[in-house]
Amino acid sequence: MKKYLFLFTFLIAGQIARAQTAADSIMNALNATTKPEPVMATFKSTWLILSQTTETVKKNNLNFLVVHRFGDIGGPNGGGQTFFGLDASTDIYIGFEYGLTDNFNIDFGRSKFEQLIDLGFKYALLRQKSDDSTPFALTLIGKAGLKPYKVNTNVFYEYSNRFSYFAQAVIARKFSPAFSLQIAPGFVRNNLPFPYLPGSEKQFFSLSGAARLKLTKRFGVVVDYSHPFSDFRKNNSSINFYDPLGLGIEIETGGHVFTINFTNAKAISQINYLSDTESKWAGGQFRIGFTISRIFDLNPRHKSTWK
Amino acid sequence: MKYLLMLLTCFATAKQVGQAIYVCKNANVSLYSKAPIEDIEAKTAKGTSVYNAATGDINFSVPIRSFKFDKALMEEHFNENYMESEKYPQASFKGKISNAINLSGDGIYPVSATGILEVHGVKQNRTIPGTITVHNGTVSMAADFIVKCADHHITIPTLVFHNIAETIRIQMAANYEIYKK
Numbered sequence: 001m002k003k004y005l006f007l008f009t010f011l012i013a014g015q016i017a018r019a020q021t022a023a024d025s026i027m028n029a030l031n032a033t034t035k036p037e038p039v040m041a042t043f044k045s046t047w048l049i050l051s052q053t054t055e056t057v058k059k060n061n062l063n064f065l066v067v068h069r070f071g072d073i074g075g076p077n078g079g080g081q082t083f084f085g086l087d088a089s090t091d092i093y094i095g096f097e098y099g100l101t102d103n104f105n106i107d108f109g110r111s112k113f114e115q116l117i118d119l120g121f122k123y124a125l126l127r128q129k130s131d132d133s134t135p136f137a138l139t140l141i142g143k144a145g146l147k148p149y150k151v152n153t154n155v156f157y158e159y160s161n162r163f164s165y166f167a168q169a170v171i172a173r174k175f176s177p178a179f180s181l182q183i184a185p186g187f188v189r190n191n192l193p194f195p196y197l198p199g200s201e202k203q204f205f206s207l208s209g210a211a212r213l214k215l216t217k218r219f220g221v222v223v224d225y226s227h228p229f230s231d232f233r234k235n236n237s238s239i240n241f242y243d244p245l246g247l248g249i250e251i252e253t254g255g256h257v258f259t260i261n262f263t264n265a266k267a268i269s270q271i272n273y274l275s276d277t278e279s280k281w282a283g284g285q286f287r288i289g290f291t292i293s294r295i296f297d298l299n300p301r302h303k304s305t306w307k
Numbered sequence: 308m309k310y311l312l313m314l315l316t317c318f319a320t321a322k323q324v325g326q327a328i329y330v331c332k333n334a335n336v337s338l339y340s341k342a343p344i345e346d347i348e349a350k351t352a353k354g355t356s357v358y359n360a361a362t363g364d365i366n367f368s369v370p371i372r373s374f375k376f377d378k379a380l381m382e383e384h385f386n387e388n389y390m391e392s393e394k395y396p397q398a399s400f401k402g403k404i405s406n407a408i409n410l411s412g413d414g415i416y417p418v419s420a421t422g423i424l425e426v427h428g429v430k431q432n433r434t435i436p437g438t439i440t441v442h443n444g445t446v447s448m449a450a451d452f453i454v455k456c457a458d459h460h461i462t463i464p465t466l467v468f469h470n471i472a473e474t475i476r477i478q479m480a481a482n483y484e485i486y487k488k
Contacts, residue, residue, distance in 0.1 A: 023328060023357045026486060027366040030332055030355040031397070037372040041387045058379030102379070130372070177393045217388050218464070252388075255380065297378050301345070 036131035042174040043182075043212055045257040045293045046097055046105075046122070049224040049246030050265060050273060051184060051210045054139040054172040056124045057099040062296045065109070067093040067268045067289070074284015085287050090266035097122070113267040114152065114194075116164075118145040128173060141168040141186075145271045152195070161192035164271045168208075178214040183207070186270065188228070194275045197232075197239070204230040206274050218252045222259065228274045242280040244273045246289070259291040327361035327410075329446050334481035336369045340472040347381065347472070349374040356481050358448070360410055365420050367479070368399040389461050395428040400435070408439055415440050420450075429459040437479075446483040451476070 043053035046063060057063045071088025072078035078085050095109030103124040110117050120143035128137045145164040147156070156162050165188070172182035186206040193200035206228045214220035224246040233241035248261025264286045265273040279285035334354030340347040353373040357366045371392040376382040386392040402422015416439045424433040437450030454475045456463060463473070 023359045023362075023364050023366055026328065026330060027355065027357045027368065030330065030357070031368055031370075034353065034355075034370055034373075037370075040372075040392075041383050061379060177387075177391070217391075254384070295380055297380060299377065 036129040036133055038127040039130055039137070039174050042128065042137055042172050042180045044220075044250060044252050045259070045291070047259075047291055047293065048210045048212065048222050048250075049248050049259060049261045049263055049289070049291070050226055050244050050270070051182070051208050051224050052122065052139075052141055052168075052170065052270075053210070054124065054137040054170050054182060056103055056105050056122055056139065057097045057295065059099045059102045060297070060299045061099045062298055063097040064294045064296065065093065065095040065097065066292045067091075067095070068291075069263070069266060069268060069289040070287045072279065072285050072287055073262075078284050090287060091268045091272070093268040109269070111267065111269045111272060113269065113272045114147050115149045116145045116147055116269050116272060118143050118166075118269055118271065120144065120166075136171050136173040139170045139172075141166070141170060143167075143269075143271065145269065155192065155196060164188070164190040164194070164275075166271045166274075168206075168270070178220075179211070181209075181211045183209045186274070188271060188274050190271070190275060194272075195239075199232045199236075201230055201232050204228050204233075204274075206270075212250065220250045222246075222248050222250050222261070224248075224261075224263075226265075226270075226274060239278055240280070242277050244277045245281065248289075255295055257291075257293040259289075259293075261289045261291070262286050263289055327359060328486040329358040329360060329483035330486045331356040331358075331448075331481040331483045334367070334369070334479060336374075336477065336479045338374065339476045339478070340474070342472045347376075347475075349376045349382070349385065351375065354479060354481065356448070356483070357486070358404075358446070358483055360408065360446075363404045363406075364402075365404050365422070366399070366401050367481075368397050369479075370397055372396060389456075389463075390427055395426075398424075398426045400424050400433075402433075402435075404439075408441075410441055410446055413441050413443065424454070426454060426459040427461050431458050447481060448483065449478075449480045451478045453477070 043055050046053055046055045069091040071082050071085035071090055073084045082088055091111055091113040093109055093111045097105050097107040099105050105122040107120045122141050124139045126134050126138040128134055143166040147162045168184050168186035170182055170184040174180045189203040193202050206226055208226040210224040212220050212222045226244045242264055244265035246261050246263035248259050251258045264279050264281045265277045266279055267273040332355055333352050334356050335352050336354045337350045351373040354369040371390045400422060402420045404418050404420045406418045408416050418439050419434050419436045421434045423430050435450055435452045437448060440447045454477055456473050
């Protein structure tokens with residue numbers, strides 16, 4: 001009898017033990033089937049230093065951008081006499097980006113450089129997925145620029161000469177919570193070649209690359225580089241053109257994202273800096289710049305449903 | 308004969324134990340925090356749970372990324388800056404409901420679950436009060452409790468300190484069904 005009682009207890013205990021581990025394995029099975037989520041915040045902001053990122057402003061959100069480039073830090077135009085370029089500003093950009101949907105933005109901005117006004121769109125076609133079913137994000141950018149005034153170019157015989165265009169496909173991947181990288185092939189068209197010189201092409205392709213490394217949750221370093229594929233810019237005997245390169249730090253405070261950077265490019269808009277960067281890092285021809293991005297959520301104020 | 312009966316009883320019990328596992332794949336979890344500038348509120352219906360009625364074991368898990376906020380930026384900050392959802396994708400509770408519940412009859416039973424609450428990768432021993440409701444054979448559970456950010460090493464920078472409360476209220480509601488293999 002005792003023997004059977006032992007067997008009985010053993011069987012019961014075995015069943016309970018099995019049920020216990022079953023609970024864990026059922027739990028694992030339940031969680032294994034969860035859908036992959038789109039990867040969030042590949043970059044903290046829609047702009048880095050030179051490039052726009054794959055990030056879009058979400059629906060009914062307005063991003064207000066103030067971007068600034070000061071004068072040369074060193075060289076003939078820099079040094080103490082201009083307080084290392086802070087007395088001068090080579091470009092100021094004020095822009096707005098608005099989310100029509102979470103994936104589609106329209107944007108508008110105005111540059112001091114050539115007094116360029118640009119109107120554009122940004123469309124997030126693909127988002128990176130957490131399970132790598134989509135391993136990268138793809139965002140398309142289109143811009144039309146208009147130069148309403150004569151600044152350096154004074155040969156606008158026809159009004160259409162004032163227009164310029166920019167198209168870009170931005171491909172980005174968040175490799176880890178700290179490290180994101182993007183590459184972006186682009187295309188620039190100036191109806192009137194800019195700068196307006198013999199041999200200057202109306203249109204050319206470009207390639208940009210940018211990366212962000214977060215050092216803390218709210219602080220990171222960014223690097224941003226662009227190259228225009230242009231024979232005119234490559235083999236020019238009278239003017240030297242240089243590839244724009246920016247290095248900077250990025251700070252997020254909640255609603256704001258600040259970038260403080262150094263770059264050789266004087267201009268902020270892609271149309272301008274890809275067409276005309278004549279300053280180089282060597283010889284002090286680089287400058288301090290900053291970007292302030294502030295998001296305003298225009299959705300109605302949240303009404304609590306909490307009981 | 309006596310032994311045969313005993314053996315039969317044994318199998319019958321075993322079968323009962325096998326049926327006593329309840330699962331939920333769409334548990335509602337909401338979080339709420341009252342803050343001076345704006346109340347923070349988020350919801351998800353992607354919680355999962357397994358309840359073993361025979362042993363009282365309760366497992367509960369919720370994907371952090373599935374919490375939806377009204378404001379996109381709040382959601383991003385919640386995931387990126389506070390919960391670090393890429394490093395710690397789930398919040399979970401694993402414990403035992405000590406109270407014996409008769410799941411065959413209708414009723415509302417106040418219970419408490421003791422176990423480990425893991426949020427932001429930090430484990431805390433907690434006893435969480437809740438209720439089990441049995442109605443026409445369906446089992447559901449509800450709980451309402453407070454999580455302190457500091458307990459789970461969720462740091463709030465001084466710069467935004469006043470926008471965010473230090474405690475978050477969590478509500479969960481889950482309807483269970485009998486687990487079928």
